[in-house]
Amino acid sequence: MYPREHASQLRNGFRQGRVASFPSRTMTVNRTTALPARRRRTKVGLGVGLGITLFAAQAAAAPGDAPAPDAGAAGSATLPAITVSGERGSTLRAREASVAGLDDAPLRDTPASVNVITRALIDDQQAKRLSDVVRNDASVVNDYAPVGYFEGFAIRGFPVDLASAIRIDGLTVSGEQNVPLENKERVEILKGLAGIDSGVVAPGGVINFVTKRSANVASVTGGVDSRGSTSAAVDLGRRFGPDNQFGFRINAAKENMHSYIDGTNGRRTFGSIAADWDISPRASLQLNAEFQQWIQRSAPGYQLLGGTVVPSVKTTSKALGTQPWAKPVTTDALNLNARFDYQFNDDWKAYLAAGRSRTMIDDNSAFAYGCSYAASCTAGATSPFFFGANGDYDVYDFRSPGEYRRNDDLRAVATGKFATGPLRHELTLGVSVQRRVVHMADAVYDYVGSENVYGPDVTFSPSPNSPGPSYPRLDAWQYGVFGLDRISIGEHWQVLAGGKEVLLRQRSWSSLDGDTTRTDRSVFLPQVALVYKPVNVLSLYASYSKALSLGDQAPVRATNAYAFLPPVESHQFEVGAKYDWLDRLSLTAAVFSISKPFQFADPDPSGTSYTFVQRGTQRHQGIELGAAGRLTGRLGLTASVAAIRARAVDSGSPTYEGHQIINVPALRASLYADYAVPGVAGLNVLGGVEYSAARNANEEGTARVPSWFVFNLGARYTTKIGGHRTVLRVSVDNLFNKFYWRDAGEQQGDAYLFPGAPRTARVSLTYDF
Known part of the structure; x- marks a missing residue:
């Protein structure tokens, strides 16, 4: 993982088929x-x-x-x-x-x-x-x-x-x-x-x-993009048996990735199988397995110059800190799950589901971070946690092999319908057990030299040091019992009431001294909602929910480095509306307010160090609008708009208050359309636009990345070759080659900037056989 992220990851505790579409x-x-x-x-x-x-x-x-x-x-x-x-x-x-x-x-x-x-x-x-x-x-x-x-x-x-x-x-x-x-x-x-x-x-x-289920399908897809990336995929499925009670779906893919950032090409291999068995008219079993290996050199992000200025770069191809000895990041991921469903009668059914997910990452990077050793920064004019005011930055040899993470999940759920007098009930009851395990080594994270964002690449020698052995860092268990009753009162009103009792037990080990931190927390998380349906095609609702999440882990430079803050409770109020227009276009609206304790770096009086604390409240309030479906027989669309006001209050640190939280745009929108061209059977023109308002690029709100529009254009042509359905797709993303900062996110107290991809054309062909 990225070095500044190395500590942060330790904190984390814990049926459908393809539907045919026919013309009217x-x-x-x-x-x-x-x-x-x-x-x-x-x-x-x-x-x-x-x-x-x-x-x-x-x-x-x-x-x-x-x-x-x-x-x-x-x-x-x-x-x-x-x-x-x-x-x-x-x-x-x-x-x-x-x-x-x-x-x-x-x-x-x-x-x-x-x-x-x-x-x-x-x-x-x-x-x-x-x-x-x-x-x-x-x-x-x-x-x-x-x-x-x-x-x-x-x-x-x-x-x-x-x-x-x-x-x-x-x-x-x-x-x-x-x-x-x-x-x-x-x-x-x-x-x-x-x-x-x-x-x-x-x-x-x-x-x-949601995984594809078994069906009688067979197709191959090949693709290429304007940077030389190539990909091939196969999708093969069958139903068989005397009553078609057995089925499978096999997917496989191979991709050679040519990135828009120099020196970050890679490759990917993927395979999966989904199996279905209808054991009886009442019972069914699903099994799923997938494996993917991803090998690619990673690209570090930019940081603010002097802690206050967004770099004035206009190229997306430069890779910061590139070194010939830096190996790619290798990620092996295995995801397994199974589900058994049983229908007791027309009103009651249950399922038992289990899953295991495992990732193994060999993380390597010539990592660009801060400015502690460059000559322009040693005088202390620039915070060591940002790039220098003139663009200087330090390069570190980072190696963290064998990062092992595993999620185990088991749950049993029963649902049923019944009536009590005039009230109709839809009841859901369940139990769950989840486990999260993390093993890591003590990584190499050694300074090797300094470069400049505007200057040429410089080659340095790697560190002679080696990573330490891997050992447990986190073992977290979650036990849950949950229930929800949807009560229908007449034809127009519904009340949903329920919640989940959660027991969290967690042990974590510090890479500094091996100390063990234990967390034991039990909490009830309620969920209630009221739904009003004046007509069948319209639903109005109001809801309240509560959640529990683990506290963040203090960054390495904090006075309480690696300490886990206590778990935090979050609260959400939401009202919304959902409307189906002519049974072809779904319209949605939601207004929400979410609050949780604010976690931040609290500077000491001297300004030279800080303590990572929980104090005050982080409150996000917003409105979301959405549409998906068809406006006409030829024009379909999906659209989304979100306006969010994100603030910290009562933190005791005015620096962090009175402005938008880092990396949260006040307004964002997305539109995508699909138009069937008249007179040309099988031809559809596709296109869309994305918008983001300006975002704060640091916690203090003193640096911002500008707003941006990105336009995308494409086409789909469906025909038959040799009697087999064939689909040709062409797309151009970022049509006008706009330079923009797509990501101004924060990781473990450090702010990073990542540019969006330049104009990229893609072509793919899918052939059914």
Whole structure:
């Protein structure tokens, strides 16, 4: 990991298939056909299968092409005329999500702010990393996300907890990885605290990846970009068995990455398998496994010059501190999970899910940081924790091999429906156990020389020292019991009431002296909401939630270096509205207020040192607007706007108050559109724009990175080659080659600046076989 981050990571404790989309049409079927006697697994499966079969048959055959029916055939039956009407579905709009703890509840009836990025949108934007996906949500920003390293994010202005807020199929994974996208059906973003299954997690929210399930699919995809990157992927699935009760989905990918930053090229290899077994009409089993190896040199971020000035660089290609002896960062990630579902009857069901996620990182970097040793800084005119006023910075040989992190997650959940008099209940009950383990070595972090952001690269000799042995740094357990009752009162009102009792037990070991820190905390985390539905297509809600998160760890330069601050409680109030317009466009709005204790570096009277403390309150208040679906039969869109006011109050340190929190834009917006070109079958024009207001680049609010617009353009052409569906996609990101600072995040008390990618063109071809 990055050296300034080395201590921070120790603090972290702890079913769906592809839906067919058909054009709008009405058809009448009136034919005689033989119906073989065959046992079907469910009435729903019979209806869906028959409907799709009839639709496909009618679409494929011209009128009059069908042979005359054999009225005398044995076992035949005459079907009455059937009228099937279908509205073309939107590939940009999702109707349900599982991330809020309500197990695939309709989004319109979920009293929380949830955004779902669909598979179709991921494909059309040719997304490779999570940062490519979350740009569609204005409430999510990069927060310390270097090229060549695992990415960090903030939701509603709060950093995402990599120990517990990144999920696959609802189970926590080690967030210190770039989760692969090739085998994912959708990405769900829960914004805020509204999730009874969240447990100990930071207040920003949760990001959940949903795995593709087995289906009869076979495709290959090849891609290239304007920098020479190449990629290839295969997606292969089958359903089989006497009743199609077995299924699998295999995904594999290979990518050679040519970065826009010099010297940071890399490669990636990925493979996964998902298996399904419908054991009986009541029971089913899912198994998932994926492995990815990511090898790439990382690029350190810029820092403020003299602690107050944003560097005036206009190039994105320069890699700070580049040294020929610096090895790439190697990340091996293995994610496993299983889920067993059982339907007791029409009203009650349950599932048992378990997962293990493991990452192993060999972290290497010629790391650019601060200015303690350069001649221009030794006189003390510049803080040693920033670049020099003239652009000088120090270079460190950083090596931290064998960084091991593991997340284990086990949960059992039962849901049921029943009535008590006029009240209808939908009850969810569950228990969960989570464990987070971290092992690390004492890293090499040695000064080797100094350079300048405006000057040429200089080669230095590496440090002769070697890292120490790896040993345990963190062992954290979470035990939870949770319940939620959705009570329907008549046709228009619903009350949701519940919560989670969490027991946190954690041990951590300091790399300085081996001292052990223990944390034992038990707390009840309530969640309540009121939902009013004046009409079926509109939901209005108000909610309150409480969460527990681990306290931050003091940076190495603090007087209380490596100390873990106590766990903190967060509180959220939210009101919102969700409306489905003509059943084709979903509109959402939410207003929220989230507060938690403020954690910051409190300077001593001399200004030469500080103590990392919890004091005062950090309060984020904002409004979010969203839209997803189709405006017309040809035009689809997804749009997001977030306005956030983030402040620290009552900290006792006026320097940190009265201005926006670092790296939180007051306004951010994102728009993406998909237009079907008339007269050219299969051709769609794609495009979008992203906006960010200016952001503070330091805690004091005295330095800011400017606002920016970035425009993106693309096209999708769907045709057939040799009778097989073929899709050609072309996209250009950052169309006008705008230089902008995409990330002004803070890590362990240090502020970093990362430029956004320049104009990049991508082409990909997907062939179904």
